[in-house]
Amino acid sequence: MSSDPTTTEPEGLGLGLGVSLPQADARAKTEGTFPYASDLWAEGLLWAAILRSPHPHARIVSIDTSAAAEMPGVRAVVTHADVPGAATYGRRVADRPVFASDLVRHHGEAIAAVAADHPDTARLAAAAIAVEYEVLEPVTDPEKAFAAEPLHPDGNLIRHIPLSFGDPEVTGEVVVEGLYRIGRQDTAPIGAEAALAVPRPDGGVEIYTASTDPHTDRDLAAACFGLPPEQVKVVVTGVPGATGDREDPGFQIPLGLLALRTGCPVKLAATREESFLGHAHRHPTLLRYRHHADAEGRLVKVEAQILLDAGAYADSSSESLAAAVSFACGPYVVPHAFVEGWAMRTNNPPSGHVRGEGAMQVCAAYEAQMDKLAGKLGLDPAELRMRNVLATGDILPTGQTVTCPAPVAELLAAVRDFPLPSLPMESPEDDWLLPGGPDGAGEPGAVRRGVGYAIGMVHMLGAEGTDEVSTATVRVQDGVATVICAAVDTGSGFSTLARQIVQDTLGVDEVHVAPVDTDQPPAGPATHGRHTWVSGGAVERAAKMVRTQLLQPLAHKFGMSTELLQITDGKITSYDGVLSTTVAEAMEGKELWATAQCRPHPTEPLDDSGQGDAFVGLAFCAIRAVVDVDVELGAIRVVEMAVAQDVGRILNPAQLTTRIEAGVTQGVGAALTENLRTSRGLVRRPDLTGYALPTSLDAPDIRIVKLVEERDVVAPFGAKPVSAVPVVTSPAAVASAVRAATGRPVNRLPIRPQAAVVVA
Amino acid sequence: MTLPASLDEAVAALTAMPAAVPVAGGTDLMAAVNRGQLRPAGLVGLGRINEIRGWQYQDGHALLGAGLTHARMGRPDFAALIPALAAASRVAGPPQIRNAGTLGGNVVSAAPTGDSLPVLAALEAELVVVGPLGTRELPVGHLLAGRDMLAPGELVAFVRVPLLHAPQVFLKATGRTGPARATASVAVVLDPARRGVRCAVGAIAPMPLRPLEAEQWIASLVDWDAERGLAPEALTAFGEYVAAACIPDPEGDEPLPPAVLHLRRTVAALSRRALGRALS
Secondary structure, eight states: OEEOTTTSOOOOOOOSTTSOOOOTTHHHHHHTOSOBGGGOOOTTOEEEEEEEOSSSSEEEEEEEOHHHHHSTTEEEEEOGGGOOSOSEEOSSSOOEESSOSSEEOSTTOEEEEEEESSHHHHHHHHHHOEEEEEEOOOOOOHHHHTTSOOSSTTOSEEEEEEEEESOTTOOOSEEEEEEEEEOOOBOOOSSOOEEEEEEOTTSOEEEEEOOSSHHHHHHHHHHHHTOOGGGEEEEEOBOOOOSBOOSOHHHHHHHHHHHHHHSSOEEEEOOHHHHHHHSOBOOOEEEEEEEEEOTTSOEEEEEEEEEEEEETSOTTHHHHHHHHHHTTTOSBOOSEEEEEEEEEEOSSOOBOOBTTTTHHHHHHHHHHHHHHHHHHHTOOHHHHHHTTBOOTTOBOTTSOBOOSOOOHHHHHHHHHHSOOOOOOOSSHHHHOOOTTOTTSSOOGGGEEEEEEEEEEEEEESOOTTOOOOEEEEEEEETTEEEEEEOOOOSSSOHHHHHHHHHHHHHOOSEEEEOOOBTTSOOOOOSOTTHIIIIIHHHHHHHHHHHHHHHHHHHHHHHTSOGGGEEEETTEEEETTSOOEEEHHHHHTTOOEEEEEEEOOOOOOOOOTTSOSOOOSEEEEEEEEEEEEEETTTTEEEEEEEEEEEEOSSOSOHHHHHHHHHHHHHHHHHHHHTOOOOEETTEEOOOSTTTSOOOOTTTSOEEEEEEEEOOOOTTSGGGOOOOSHHHHHHHHHHHHHHHHHHHOOOOOEESOOGGGGOOOO | OBOOSSHHHHHHHHHHOTTOEEESSOTTHHHHHHTTSOOOSOEEEOTTOGGGSSEEEETTEEEEETTOBHHHHTSHHHHHHOHHHHHHHHTSSOHHHHHHOBHHHHHHHOOTTOTHHHHHHHTTOEEEEEETTEEEEEEHHHHHTTSSOOOTTOEEEEEEEEOOOSOEEEEEEOSSSSSOOOSEEEEEEEEGGGTEEEEEEESSSSSOBOOHHHHHHHHHHSOTTSOOOOOHHHHHHHHHHHHHHHSOOOSTTOOOOHHHHHHHHHHHHHHHHHHHHHHO
């Protein structure tokens, strides 16, 4: 049922599912010829610039755009007064103004936008807009947001979930408590936001951008433009990379307004600073935990309070909170759980969907608790975890029964039993990359090695009753197939997967995936691994319908059912080998089309006590981290991450490995360096020097020690999405290893150097 | 943009257009331009001035061209001359930065995290400045402290450093294993001829700090005529002496904030390790 990738043969090129088909655009991306949104050009192009608030909280007394509008080269200046349609928008709740009108709620909020014939002119004109602010005291502590004056007409409480499961009176023999803080990770996408808006002769507008959810972006923009959705078209350009929602409509809506106003194409290419200020971040979270266990280390009860800092606007905070509360106990069997979660509005930068939202923060906390419990009981941390792991058939604290494969014990055993990396004690100077890097200050004598464990879980697809549906069309003519599906390939490899699915079903070598735009039927956002499942399922169904159309006449002619015919290498053969013809012959020059939908089984919202079958499916992962810590400087290097993951079925081995490696590296970043710092609501150093991403020297050796292929029967192909769960689990594993190396509690992520120092 | 081929031409170009900004590697300047913080009226490129791209020897000193790149200074032949400057150059950012960024640029940008600056401070380097009124020299510390500024039309042409023929160490602490700006850095150079130890701490203040008393105290403990090694306790005491001198206790009973305390411990550990390596 499981495979060990360290011993499998190197995969050759092939077709269909299960082979490492390379991405169709890999070569163009490598050679720099792949067109991204920032490369787009149009005749008579104007450049946009957005004026952003320098204050986290202020009342706008007046906005005077006359100086900007009179500057030579400036073609249009728009503010809140120029929004013809809805004044507010939001991916989940429409609570965010297109342009701040009376109140600024976070540093970097858009106030006005300018279109000019040169990017510098646009920037200078934006700076020339005179805004008079009455600066207000910012609310930056989510704990204080409860009692603070409402920052928004919707109030400061965005969502509250009081989960209650079991008997509150039960207590355990051993109790451990902890307070944990998780920082603000940014998606820091490759390539900052960029878009081109082109007005249409019918009064509509086309927006070319790297959207990850084009239909939602179109609907939001159309509402703000006061246009029917048919008059707005979002065309998805190449996505440089995305690990959350990409291309905030906060960039596209002002751009579309400027294009409609000027009648000219308008382009915007955000700076990295704007990108940091504009888009959504991972929720900074404060967590308070109390774990009860019996003397053998079996969990009895978990009590937790989880406070998410949602920033100024709701965005996806409600979903993040649901995930945080539901997975607050982790993939462990917990008979009694009382978890209270809040998402609070503050004047901090906006929070939203980032891979592993909610689940990552709680994983860091519950795994810290497990380490504490192991310490108190004198048990090996891996053994304590093993005594509590969840399995198929167990019940989550939300009351939902785990029906999908949940091979958590097998995953944990795999990473526990994998040989540890050796210490290069013989020639440490040459072979040992110490914390601090080559030519760094590290000294072998001050370095301690630690080993830590974490297991994590995420839900797949949208939760709590979200209508998850995707539509795909497959067309075949002259031996070439085309897939038309509005699922955006964010770098997740969906388009490669779509080709493999069609190759598998139709036996066609050449498969093209059409570019995405909103004239196609919606496929939903590229989040929570949904395209592997939902869009992949739709592509498979459409391909099967084409297959039936192709084989039906033959089957009829030979008096057998289509199931008895198979397609391989462009040939159609019957089960007994009597009949044989080529696909081209069977097609008879016809063009075959089919469109199909995939809609997984419905879910339900969590009720007033946090109960409900809210998730379509779950994915699990176990990680063992090995770290070296220079205990005098507090410098940490992650040496190795051993990963075992529950993947359902491997559809593309190379792509799957890459996704896990990327997820682990993102998690290492969250554990050690990635934190967008603010002080009193102001973002400090919004650039890639101030916000340190992992470099190749920071990325550990990633050993994928086991991929458990237990097919999830409700998922198309039985495959589980793989990208998010390593992101969720890695930070907790690194923290656990630093704890083991230093004996320090490590209750804050990213881990600050002073938290990893051992004072003699 | 003009591209003079000699220092004289560069000075003439800057004198003719006082608003122009000289640019060498551009690793700081162009980043500021791209951020919209700087919009120079003109640029005088220094990349074609061959006389400042190498070094020459001058009565016990090396006269280093201001156009030497970090990559060039990181090579073994340079490391044999001025080991600490080579070590600082090797960690002064990713390869793209080291290939372009120059010694003169590091001095003139005077960023607190400039990795070459504590080394130049410990070496008590002199800057050779050319300008419309001729050539003058000033200690690097004077420029970094703002005691002496470059006049219009003036350029840092060379950096004069003594050749000490003794161990030198540069260490820096950063937030990650890959290239990053220093949170603290320490340069320690030995000067056996003058029986001196010189130390400078970078990145924790706007300019490198010299703990002069700690230097004198530790130099008095070293046996300059025999094995120079010191007991671990002496190294530890030196580290703490340096750290306390650079990050003094606050007035009154207030304890140091945790982050500052950590910085002080970092400086102590770096100083101890640097001196230990220099004397080993």
